[in-house]
Amino acid sequence: MSLVNFTTREITCKIVYYGPGRSGKTTNLQYIFGRVPEDRRGRMVSLATQTDRTLFFDFLPLELGSISGFKTRFQLYTVPGQVYYNATRKLVLQGSDGVVFVADSQARQLDENIESMQNLHANLLEQGLDVRTLPVILQYNKQDLPPELILTPAELDEALNFRAWPSLPADAINGHGVFETLKAIAEGVLRRLSEARV
């Protein structure tokens, strides 16, 4: 994981959107893609099945230009949420600098959320990424759905957020909370800059 390259004066942050299938990871990226000026974004690569499920992964490179003398670049990835694509998830997770866990706030999706969170832990461990120091943000998506169908952020925190990571409510399809999440993970990742300079 080479976050800061002092020789080429580049900062590259790889951020992975993780979470159960249909929780809205790709939606997050699509929303961001739609808001980024053309000169700042690369082509969004999305390998999806006919039914709109992410088969391999989405990739959205963001060029933030020169900041403090560093050419800064964010690379946003999503993983396929479906349980059987675990090999791909591991691959995408490799070398990531931060993770956004997109949870589906629907009450009936709680088990999927928990399973995906466990899977995230297992895969991070396997990739040698320290879950205690890696910046992780929890996004509780679909908070726009009728209250009777969803769990509140507090309830979701209770169920998923035992590590007390920062968590945000979101409605990705309308863009609420999408950039807030991106900001939060970007800050988390960049704050590790000085520590990463080893």
Added chain:
Amino acid sequence: MELNQLFRFDTFLVGANNRLAVTAARTVAQTPGTAYNPLFIYSATGLGKTHILMAIGQQAKQVSPGVVVEYLTLEEFVEAFHAAVAAGQSDAFRNRFVNVDVLLIDDVQFLTHRREMQAELLRLIGQLQETDRQIVLSSDRPPSEIEGLDERLVSGFAGGLIVDIGRPDFETRLAILRRRADERGADFGPGVLEAVAAFESANVRELLGTLNRLVAFQAVNEAPLTPESATALLGWEGGEPPAAEAPSPSPPADEFSDFLSDVTSVLTRQVEEWRRRVAEAVMRWEGEGYRTARLETLLNAEAPVNSESSIRDFERDVERLRELEAEMAAMDAAGAGQAVFRDPDLVADAEALVQRAREGLSPPPGPSALWTFEEYAGGESNKLALSAARAAGEQPGRRYNPLVLVGPAGVGKTHLLHAIGNVLAKGPGAIVACLSAQDFLDELVQAIDRDRVDPWRARYRRVTALLLDDVHLLAGKERSQEELFHLYNHMAAGERQLVFTLHAPPRGVPGLDDRLISRFEGGLVAELAPPDRVLKQALIRRHLALRAGEPDGDLVDYLAARPADSVRAVLGLVQRLLGAADARGSTPSAALARELLEGAAPPTPRTSVSLRASGVVASPTGLVKSHEKFVWSWPNPAERLVEDLS
């Protein structure tokens, strides 16, 4: 930083939320340094901390115009500190605050984990308190919640007064709105300001921002605002307060720019972090007395540098300097403490310095292990010398000191010298110097050239025995003889063994200092004569046996009867015979020897001369040491001439 003239107590609205803070602040302003010192004010952002801090400054000046007030944010404090460090004037930074009567420091929450700055602040607070000067600090959280804050600072703050400013209540908000509307000459319809004040703003700044929007709106619209239209304008319809957690109806248009500026500010802060680290490293190492020019250069860099590795390199160099200095101190106490050990840019110089010291301490050349008493063939011709040598080896410094072995070239003086040296070297803690006078002279010349004569002397004065071969080579070399003379006295005084070899009795060596001659003669001068027949036989037998098995008696007798005035000449005969035998594929025999020595090249004293001059003959036992030996033991008049001229 200049105090903002608008930030006075009379422009600050006092409500239940801030009454305590304002009262404390007024007291402090009127009697600086006596009531609450330090005064620590904390609150969420936008509730008036800066206003109160500056108001204290204004009022203190009003009360007594001579008072020196300094207001600065912690960032400015840190920057000034770093700038001072970079300029190598950290003392100037400290003196800057000596004459300040009221020091106001804003936003001290940024002390988080800044150990160096905390220590500096702690020191400053202590210094000001001692002289009854007032300190006021502000923060967005209480001291106990500032992460990584030194306990001494926390308790220091608690020793004064810690007060907070809460959110303004409805009445205060209304009062603020009315006063500000008045100041701006804006006239609102009844109930408008009340309606605005009814919504709980997170802070006063936000409240004033709201007012600004209303003022702007009313300025361009003819119809006066009503409470309803005001709340509609502010987007607060339905009684939803602005601070509500729920997402706003539509996300702001330029989210990306917003994100970008956010990332930029975080990144800039993080990248600039290196300056702080470098400055702290400078402080630390400067404090320990090391030259920090290299790190200070980094601080001047515009672009970020890889400070971690630079600091690491610097620290590694300091570590190396410490090791070197310690080693130097162990060898030469006066050598440590030199400036070179305090400059990490001069590690190479320090290494060289220590290396030179090490060379001075490394023992001089010792005896060659090849030459032992066991290998030495004894006979009548060398009986006295051999027994004296054994005695010198057994009772160093007491029996014969000095022992001077005298004899022509090739009779075994060098062998005997090294044999003594090998015995002496086995003694506990023995350091035996055993070398030729030529090497001794060369070392001295080199030491003079490198200005290292003292270490060179020290090196020899540490030895427990000095065995010098071919001392006649020092003839005419005044400086070398002088050094040898002093060394001699030093050694003799310590009853350390001295052994010398000479090609003639001391008095017979022209150019040798009388002081040395008399000292040599004061010991035992043992002469080694050219080998007698018995010794020759023993030598021949041993050397033939080594190469070709036990030789027959005829051959040994024949060879021993050949004219040869030195051991080396005898061995030369043996070598020639062995070479001839090898060439013919036969074994050495008396007949072969006769044919070789009487037929083709009758042995004459010339033979030994040519052998000496060639310098290429070496016995398998290594008896012939070097080419040099031949040259010097057969002085060439031309070379002597050169020596004398130089």
